[in-house]
Amino acid sequence: MNKIPECIIHPISIKLIRQGHPWITADSFSNRFPRQSEFIVAMDDRKRPMALLIHDPVHKNVKARVWTTKYPFDQEAQHFTASLQARLDLAFEKRLKEPALKERENYYLAFGEADQLPGIFIQKLGSRVLIQLYTSFWNPYKSIIQTTIQEVFPEIKDDDVWFQLRGETRELQKLPINAADPGRRDEFHLQEFGLQYLVRLGSSYDHGLYTDMSSVRHTLKKFITNDSAVLNLYCYTGAYSLWAMKLGAKQVTSVDLSPKYIEWLQQNLGLNPDLNSAQHEALTMSVDEALVKLKNDERKFDFIICDPPSSSTDGDKRTSAIKAYKDLISKMDKVLNSKGHMVIFLNTHQVNGSKFEKTIQDVLSELKLNYKLNTRLTLGQDCPTLKGFPEGSYLKGLVLEKL
Ligand SMILES: C[S@@+](CC[C@H](N)C(=O)[O-])C[C@H]1O[C@@H](n2cnc3c(N)ncnc32)[C@H](O)[C@@H]1O
Structure with a gap:
């Protein structure tokens, strides 16, 4: 792996990251991050490395998200895929242990930053999953995310995995990515607290529940x-x-x-x-x-x-x-x-x-x-x-x- 670029970040970002905020928004520092780099090491004003960031130069507002603040960052980046899988597994395990979630077929398997999965939101919707990605950083990792889900939930078929890129340009990104495929089963019923609901994955930005x-x-x-x-x-x-x-x-x-x-x-x-x-x-x-x-x-x-x-x-x-x-x-x-x-x-x-x-x-x-x-x-x-x-x-x- 090439050496990860080390970039000084805005003084406000330094402060916010220390307080636990996981985003670097667009500013004169983040706009200069090397565009082609997948990862960035964030440096404080005294040039001390402080976080490994996942980079999204095309996002209008959130240019990078904190992956970890634990050293050594080059090793963290080398083991990135394994860490992603481990974080997904941990998030799923937490939900499977939660008795309250047994009362409904719809629940979040992963809730983004709070599950240490920046920009990844996964909803279990009965026998389907909807994976909503808020940063295009994850595009090359879609199959790893999908496989990790299917290892834990082998009953979920390829046809029942839905991806949706979410973002500021809502209108342009209405459909889940595979909605045009006529073989997809995009309308189905879902049970929440003993009630049935009609869910439509393909027709609008929100699916009905x-x-x-x-x-x-x-x-x-x-x-x-x-x-x-x-x-x-x-x-x-x-x-x-x-x-x-x-x-x-x-x-x-x-x-x-x-x-x-x-x-x-x-x-x-x-x-x-x-x-x-x-x-x-x-x-x-x-x-x-x-x-x-x-x-x-x-x-x-x-x-x-x-x-x-x-x-x-x-x-x-x-x-x-x-x-x-x-x-x-x-x-x-x-x-x-x-x-x-x-x-x-x-x-x-x-x-x-x-x-x-x-x-x-x-x-x-x-x-x-x-x-x-x-x-x-x-x-x-x-x-x-x-x-x-x-x-x-x-x-x-x-x-x-x-x-
Ligand atoms: C956030 S959703 C409500 C979600 C709902 N409480 C639920 O949990 O399923 C907002 C809804 O408000 C409707 N809406 C927006 N402006 C409205 C208005 N001025 N009067 C009535 N409905 C409106 C939209 O059509 C949409 O269905």
Whole structure:
């Protein structure tokens, strides 16, 4: 192996890496890393080697990711493939030991940086796996990743291994790489907590069931009883709606702007004949419109789930979810019974948990609303997070109780 280039990194990167942050973003230092080099040894300002990096010169923002901070780096690079396999095995072993994951067919086998697998996210979806790569560094290692998975899960056939390159240019990378092959079985049913869902790997960027939300769904179990009327805002394919029905909710209303997702939700309902679909109502309209309509109709709910996209646009201006919450909370409050709960999610790393909480507390005081914070929600079980790496802790939720 050629000698690995040693490059001084930005003073802020030096500080961040020491705090456990595993990324080198684009700056005047990282933009000068030799483009053809697969690996880079990061040097501090006193020219001391401090980390072995995997390099991605084509990524717009994350130019390199920390592979290890353990010396000697040339040996680490020589044994790179073996270390990759060992890290994958360790990640799989952790999931196989987790009893909570037996209750669902969808779970993460590897969760990127927090599993020491920078940019590699692997979801087990029944008898299939979806491997999402956030850096093209991994392209030459795809077959090693696939073989390592199949050694642990020999029942997974080649046709059931899906790759998706994820990144900033979402629209251009919609399809998993093998989706055009007519022999692929890209539509199938998946079981989560005793419910069946339709999953489509080939048709859109997201496949129909958010696996990173599964543990949160389970946590919310205690808030839904057979007396609950539930409102699921931004319902997507209805995972929270079906779960509420399974838990016995007497009535569930789901709201989404997209006819395609409401149709998908209806298909999911059809897959679960033990649920009483007469107790479900779908509103294909904007959440703003739906909340006005429900208030005018004098409807009341005991549990409201609100999971907006992290930012949205009305064609003219882009609004972040956190800014939209003042108006949303005020409107949700009008249709929430007293002693009821609303769970509000924020799906971005740009606002951390405490800032989210403080903003919501300020909103509640401004609106003069009397709520108690009941539960904080974060990624769980199969989705570990890393201290010093806020980008990995993107999901946060608060359960607010109306007093
Ligand atoms: C992050 S997904 C919600 C995921 C869902 N909570 C789940 O766990 O399956 C956001 C959804 O909001 C919908 N959406 C976006 N803007 C909307 C709006 N203004 N009104 C209603 N739905 C909207 C999208 O169609 C999408 O289905």
